[in-house]
Amino acid sequence: MTSKTFQPQIQDHSIVLVGDFNPKIFQPAWFGAEGLIKKSEADGAKIEIIHSDVVVFSLEWLRLEVTHQRFSVLTTQQPYDPIIKDLVVGTFRLLHYTPITGIGINRNMHFETGSEEKWHRAGDILAPKGIWDGVFKKPGLGSLTMQGYRDDETKGLIRARIEPSTRIDFGLFFNINDHYERQNETENNSKEMIDVLETNWKASYSRSQDIANLLLGRLL
Amino acid sequence: MKKSLAYQADLENQQNGVDAFRKTNEEIRNQVTHRLTYHKEILSSSSELKNTSTPENIKKNTILSCNPLEEKISYVNFLKQAPLIYIKTNSLQKWEGTVLAMGKDSFIARLHDLTSQNAEEEAEFPLEEVSEEDKQLLVQGALFYWDIGYRDNFGQRERISSIRFQRMPAWRVKDLEASKIKAAYIREKLGW
Numbered sequence: 001m002t003s004k005t006f007q008p009q010i011q012d013h014s015i016v017l018v019g020d021f022n023p024k025i026f027q028p029a030w031f032g033a034e035g036l037i038k039k040s041e042a043d044g045a046k047i048e049i050i051h052s053d054v055v056v057f058s059l060e061w062l063r064l065e066v067t068h069q070r071f072s073v074l075t076t077q078q079p080y081d082p083i084i085k086d087l088v089v090g091t092f093r094l095l096h097y098t099p100i101t102g103i104g105i106n107r108n109m110h111f112e113t114g115s116e117e118k119w120h121r122a123g124d125i126l127a128p129k130g131i132w133d134g135v136f137k138k139p140g141l142g143s144l145t146m147q148g149y150r151d152d153e154t155k156g157l158i159r160a161r162i163e164p165s166t167r168i169d170f171g172l173f174f175n176i177n178d179h180y181e182r183q184n185e186t187e188n189n190s191k192e193m194i195d196v197l198e199t200n201w202k203a204s205y206s207r208s209q210d211i212a213n214l215l216l217g218r219l220l
Numbered sequence: 221m222k223k224s225l226a227y228q229a230d231l232e233n234q235q236n237g238v239d240a241f242r243k244t245n246e247e248i249r250n251q252v253t254h255r256l257t258y259h260k261e262i263l264s265s266s267s268e269l270k271n272t273s274t275p276e277n278i279k280k281n282t283i284l285s286c287n288p289l290e291e292k293i294s295y296v297n298f299l300k301q302a303p304l305i306y307i308k309t310n311s312l313q314k315w316e317g318t319v320l321a322m323g324k325d326s327f328i329a330r331l332h333d334l335t336s337q338n339a340e341e342e343a344e345f346p347l348e349e350v351s352e353e354d355k356q357l358l359v360q361g362a363l364f365y366w367d368i369g370y371r372d373n374f375g376q377r378e379r380i381s382s383i384r385f386q387r388m389p390a391w392r393v394k395d396l397e398a399s400k401i402k403a404a405y406i407r408e409k410l411g412w
Binding site: 035 | 311
């Protein structure tokens with residue numbers, strides 16, 4: 001896809017794994033001891049909760065949340081986008097018996113439209129208001145989600161959600177969720193999905209920006 | 221536009237710096253409720269974390285925690301805050317580098333431009349650009365990420381150049397042995 005490049009004003013990147021986890025393992029000290037994060041970062045981690053059912057802690061550049069069904073890491077600092085990918089890959093190369101059934105590579109991006117007029121026009125293009133005449137007063141786009149398939153053979157979907165931004169006046173918010181599902185149901189470990197993450201992360205990361213660029217080029 | 225209390229926290233943080241952010245955060249914390257209820261039966265599947273935080277959504281979450289020693293169940297409402305909202309870093313230019321050679325005060329690396337599709341180039345970096353903890357990772361062949369951009373930190377914008385080395389777990393002896401066995405098996409199957 002070649003189109004004009006739009007820079008998001010606010011963005012974050014997260015990787016979410018679905019599977020069967022033991023939250024208590026994922027403490028800052030463990031990550032530091034395994035060399036997956038710096039020891040000083042582990043020592044300075046801000047711990048919100050460590051419990052057998054849920055662990056949540058933050059570093060300067062990362063927020064990690066783990067429950068029995070879900071493992072997620074998020075960063076709002078762009079230089080650390082590949083670092084959280086490395087953290088997930090490194091973690092589950094070590095914990096290779098952990099069953100992982102799905103991975104989501106997600107990007108949230110807030111873009112300026114430049115004016116209220118452009119903002120309204122974008123909403124009208126995405127969701128034409130004519131069909132809503134007489135349904136209720138002042139219909140407006142709240143949220144739109146579209147989904148489709150990737151060009152490759154991996155199992156899963158891409159979802160793009162567009163909403164008015166709650167952080168930028170007259171801005172647009174994009175959530176791109178690139179979801180991969182396990183294909184080999186007999187292998188109950190992390191290998192397949194971590195291989196998928198390692199192989200596809202770069203393309204997925206670029207694709208989310210490409211999707212936003214393509215749509216914004218058509219909307220603005 | 222009607223703005224939530226937490227959105228105000230974000231906005232004030234960026235506009236007025238640390239003091240305003242702390243004041244609004246204090247108001248948010250005062251909304252956290254805590255109720256202790258005593259029950260005879262301890263629930264086995266005791267915790268349920270609903271929703272994870274996203275930067276644009278700030279929702280209340282209820283965590284039901286169980287302390288088997290005290291045989292009580294506490295209901296704690298957490299007001300989830302958007303993580304790291306006071307530090308944002310945007311990259312203007314990004315490279316992926318591979319260490320080619322080490323010198324006394326510097327190292328030479330091959331750089332692959334991730335921002336544009338320019339050809340690879342080589343560059344020399346002073347060792348002082350590498351954090352003390354990352355220096356142990358600085359070996360020939362090591363992969364690192366180099367970003368130039370800006371960081372918004374409590375309303376203050378600063379230019380940054382950051383080098384961060386890839387951290388992967390070391391191969392364990394048993395993993396190396398397993399790989400050798402697998403390689404031998406494949407070689408035999410191929411008849412090499």
